[in-house]
Amino acid sequence: MKGFRLGSLLLESCVVMAPLAGISDLAFRILARRHGAAMVTSEMVSAHGLIQGQKKTFSYMRTLDEEAPLAVQIFGADPAVMEEAARIAVGSGAAVLDINAGCPVRKVVKTGAGGALLKEPALFERILARVRRCCPVPLTVKMRTGWSHRSREVLDLARIAEGCGVDAVTVHGRSVSQGFCGNADWDVIGEVKARLHIPVIGNGDITEPIHAIAMMEKTGCDGVMIGRAAIGNPWIFGQVRALGAGLAATAPGLDERREAILTHFELLSKLEGGTRAARRMRGLLLWYTKSLPFSSRFRGAITSITDTSSLMDALDLFLDKLTAAGAAH
Ligand SMILES: Cc1cc2nc3c(=O)[nH]c(=O)nc-3n(C[C@H](O)[C@H](O)[C@H](O)COP(=O)(O)O)c2cc1C
Incomplete structure (x- = not known):
């Protein structure tokens, strides 16, 4: 191509x-x-x-x-x-x-x-x-x-x-x-x-x-x-x-997903400042986790979070839970 x-x-x-x-x-x-x-x-x-x-x-x-x-x-x-x-x-x-x-x-x-x-x-x-x-x-x-x-x-x-x-x-x-x-x-x-x-x-x-x-x-x-x-x-x-290119289209693993989310958040924080970044990121997290198991509970949990570190803690908890449950991606 x-x-x-x-x-x-x-x-x-x-x-x-x-x-x-x-x-x-x-x-x-x-x-x-x-x-x-x-x-x-x-x-x-x-x-x-x-x-x-x-x-x-x-x-x-x-x-x-x-x-x-x-x-x-x-x-x-x-x-x-x-x-x-x-x-x-x-x-x-x-x-x-x-x-x-x-x-x-x-x-x-x-x-x-x-x-x-x-x-x-x-x-x-x-x-x-x-x-x-x-x-x-x-x-x-x-x-x-x-x-x-x-x-x-x-x-x-x-x-x-x-x-x-x-x-x-x-x-x-x-x-x-x-x-x-x-x-x-x-x-x-x-x-x-x-x-x-x-x-x-x-x-x-x-x-x-x-x-x-x-x-x-x-x-x-x-x-x-x-x-x-x-x-x-x-x-x-x-x-x-x-x-x-004739190769397989591999889906991102959980670690890769976590890394991309963190990168996105860091970029937003650097470019827009922490408060605005947290607000934007909350919306984006709904998209990033849309296709994952148990995501509806996570999505519900983050709707009231307004500060950055709690948002990231909630994400870590969610991804750790998925890893423990053996979800590949
Ligand atoms: C939230 C949203 C914002 C969009 N903003 C623009 C825009 O600013 N300019 C534009 O030409 N198209 C805009 N579009 C249309 C998209 O560029 C694209 O043409 C459309 O979503 C179809 O492609 P897709 O099926 O890959 O999403 C927007 C679409 C969405 C959903």
Whole structure:
């Protein structure tokens, strides 16, 4: 399973991490890279927020060399604002710039941004043309399949994107109106791939490593993007790479799991400070322990814990209990 090229950037493998608002912060992204994601993406960043210099908006782009290459995803509907925001994002260290043309959240769509761009091909083209002109790094667009179920605007818009000089498109196989319901339609990803010359990254419903291989085989896509399945499970990136190399996708043992959790927590503490880290980590622990035996009691026990050391004590107790019970992972 080879990497692929995004313009001037050669990715070391074909598996990348999806943007996840509220989740894909710097600590999460570093962990994803350490575990084999070839590229990580910031959560979506408001173009308006950037040009207005909003501190919180800028915090989403905070980066460290270790996570490179970082794609910064921006959203907006005003070509001039998007152009200026692109310059700012690149100036802040984005190795790749990604445009959001899929977000279904009302607050975003009602401004004409995100998924609403799928209904406005002329505006979509103007935005991409302007951003392309000012953007010296590889440019990508992340799209859904269409505005409504079966409308398939992505087929034309992906061509428009290619015509504007975009370096790759990502297709999440759901329509905007679907939100996260139903299944991702991988056939549309295959149709987009068949129409374009630039790389296509497939996305949607890769919940097991083997699904990534299946998506590539079914659609012919050049890369796969994984979102929800990586939350509390950074191993999935390495597992996909192992499968692609003809090796087994081994599940992490308890010690490995403990180590990753501690690393995640240390990164969060260093980057965000102890109190915020403890709050974030409590949520993440629910994900990290989701598939483990006896996890529901552990999850119940930590809901009222607010300080770091008690949280870690509870985790140690839980993992020790699993080890004693002979649970392999
Ligand atoms: C909590 C959450 C936040 C998300 N935030 C973004 C975002 O900021 N930008 C974006 O393009 N997609 C966002 N998505 C969509 C994901 O990137 C991805 O397209 C979708 O989850 C399907 O992939 P998956 O099945 O691998 O999760 C988000 C999804 C979730 C669940």
